[in-house]
Amino acid sequence: MNYYGLILALLVYTSYAALFLRLLWRILFLLKASELANAGNKPPAKASAKIITNGIFDIMFLARLFRANECLWLGEWLFHITFLMVMVRHLRYFIEPVPQWLVDFQKAGIGAGYIFLLALVYIMAFKLFIEKKKYLSSYNFFLLTLLLLIAVSGFLMKNFIQADIVNVKTFMMGVFSFRMYQAPSSILFSFHLIMSLIFLIFLPTHVFSAPYTILEAHKHDEELKGLMYER
Numbered sequence: 519m520n521y522y523g524l525i526l527a528l529l530v531y532t533s534y535a536a537l538f539l540r541l542l543w544r545i546l547f548l549l550k551a552s553e554l555a556n557a558g559n560k561p562p563a564k565a566s567a568k569i570i571t572n573g574i575f576d577i578m579f580l581a582r583l584f585r586a587n588e589c590l591w592l593g594e595w596l597f598h599i600t601f602l603m604v605m606v607r608h609l610r611y612f613i614e615p616v617p618q619w620l621v622d623f624q625k626a627g628i629g630a631g632y633i634f635l636l637a638l639v640y641i642m643a644f645k646l647f648i649e650k651k652k653y654l655s656s657y658n659f660f661l662l663t664l665l666l667l668i669a670v671s672g673f674l675m676k677n678f679i680q681a682d683i684v685n686v687k688t689f690m691m692g693v694f695s696f697r698m699y700q701a702p703s704s705i706l707f708s709f710h711l712i713m714s715l716i717f718l719i720f721l722p723t724h725v726f727s728a729p730y731t732i733l734e735a736h737k738h739d740e741e742l743k744g745l746m747y748e749r
Contacts, residue, residue, distance in 0.1 A: 520698055520699075520700055520701060522701045523689065523698055523699065523700060523701030524698065526689075526693070526701055526708065526711065526712075527692075527693045527698065529711075529712065529715050530693050530694075530711075530715060532715075533715040533716075533718045533719050534718065536718075536719045537718050537719065537721060540723050541723055541726060543723075544723040544724070544726070569733065570733070573729065573732050573733040576732050577728065577729055577732055579595065580594055580595050580598070583595075587649070589644065589648075590641070590644055590645075590649070592640075593637050593640040593641040593644060594637075594641060596633055596634075596636075596637040596640075597634065597637040597638060597641060599630075600630040600631070600633045600634035600637060601634060603626060603627050603630035603634075604627060604630055604631050604634055606620075606623060606627060607620075607623060607624060607626075607627025607628070607630070607631070608627075610624070610687075611686060611687045611690050611691070612690060612691060612694060614687075614691060628676070631669070631672060631673070631676070632673070634669055635666075635669040635670065635673055638662065638665055638666050638669055639666070641662065642662050642666065645658070645659075645662075660720070661717065661720060661721075661722075664713055664716060664717045664720070665717065667709075667713045668710060668713045668714055668717065671706055671709050671710040671713065672710055674706060675704070675706050675707065675710060679704070679706050681702050681704035681706065681707040682702055682703075682704070685700070685702045685703075686702050686704075686707060688700075689701055689702055
């Protein structure tokens with residue numbers, strides 16, 4: 519029996535279950551907070567086209583961070599954009615047949631992977647040596663370290679210590695279709711996967727609720743402006 523593959527599969531299921539439960543708790547928390555905020559007599563503010571536009575701009579370009587620190591913003595923006603591109607590129611390991619648009623995206627995704635690694639190093643160096651007291655926390659440092667280990671192991675697998683891609687894809691597709699196949703023998707792949715799963719478990723759930731919280735922040739800002747004009 520493929521015990522090693524079974525252990526990896528159980529780790530995958532456990533990490534995704536943990537993420538799902540944390541997301542569910544986050545949703546319930548936001549719903550409860552929204553009920554409490556709207557419990558008064560004052561009706562909740564509506565999101566105007568301006569508020570929605572500003573919110574989208576804020577999400578896409580991290581505008582609030584740019585106003586706070588332009589140097590840190592550069593690394594953070596590159597990190598977020600390239601992270602999404604790398605995630606999209608990795609879809610090839612979970613889809614068969616691979617759609618043509620994803621095949622065409624591979625070169626851009628590979629390039630994004632290199633920029634992603636550089637952005638992580640930049641952010642880590644910035645927080646450790648420039649703004650340590652102001653920005654660094656043990657939790658953020660832990661997440662950055664995990665991401666750096668994931669990025670470095672991915673870089674090594676891509677350029678120096680290649681894993682059997684066919685074996686990797688067969689195994690991962692089997693895991694997500696609840697069918698057991700032989701796990702890849704690559705130690706580096708196992709390390710890369712386990713670090714990714716640990717990151718998934720500790721992934722901040724506020725990332726997923728960011729559009730909602732940013733929209734609420736812009737609505738609050740508009741309300742404050744309205745009060746100032748009334749006075």
